[in-house]
Amino acid sequence: MGLLLGTSPAALAHPHGWVDMSVEGVFDDQGNLTALRQRWRMDPFYSQVVMEEMATVKDGTSMAQRLDALGVEIRNNLATQHNLTNITLDGQPVAQGEVTDTNTDYRDDRLVYEFVLPLSTPQRLAGHTLSYRIFDPTYYIEMVHEANEDGSQPLPDALKLDHPPAGCTTRIVKATPDPQKVMEAAMLDKGDSGEPNLGRFFAETGEIACPG
Template structure:
């Protein structure tokens, strides 16, 4: 899964690129969770390749039009894979809707994909802990929350519309999974779901 344009392999082990994630949980006026507002910043190398390719296609409307086309491509590629997002409440998967609001921009020399992922139905939270993971099932691309020196930034996980406590748990893959990932080269495909074991977990508890 390469999101949009081709992503050349940088090394002979997974992952071959990464995404810096910011997550905002959106609650409605009744205090129900209704959507996940996500921002994905692509790694510098992928961004450089994409921006150079789009810059060379000026006859097709320039960079802005190219980014718009890339947004459609990314959205369409992610849709069959649940937008790389898994949401659980009390261990049960929460159904998600379809992304219709999204944009792609260039910010600080990096490509950023911003989108609103609605829930299939608004979700009532009454003290339970909601957990999510955002990951590429193949682990070709690693997804990590925005951080400063290895510590998640304050704006990496925020809540709008309710008072909640939040936390981001680091990934803790067992040695067997680490070995499995390290043995994959650029031509290999991982077993479906490998990325789950390397994903951080966001936790949100609303009293």
């Protein structure tokens, strides 16, 4: 999955895979948002390819150990790209800490990568809106929140809150890319690369807002 797992996306059209993600905003006892807990489920085809490759390894390790090693590889790759996560508070950038609590598993024919992305400084959201967008800049991978079968509505758990102050709300805003960008992405093939950060035009926006 290209940048995500360090593999080559050559000879594959855009996007050539997808990730279904869910996010949980984590609050501390003072009502500050401290982290975004994320779960990414890789698409079944890519998951199968990776699992088949790992099954051929003859180094005496268990599959659980290989999954752990895969999680380290994913974490290290993502760390070079701000974990593919852009966070703002009222439109101003919010710095990230180092990812913690990673876990990699294989469930229901899907590779699942879970992690906690701390904010470098806890943010008090009273009267403010924190927004995030999670996307692969190259758009080799389409990243969307967990949704119903036809993809028209995000699931209730796609964005939820852990111990939030009273009255805080969440919202997921679908992307509305310009038709020209859609065409541009569709025409990319093989080793082509589009404009830098092409993926941002297709990224959904998650919002967490709390009353002042």
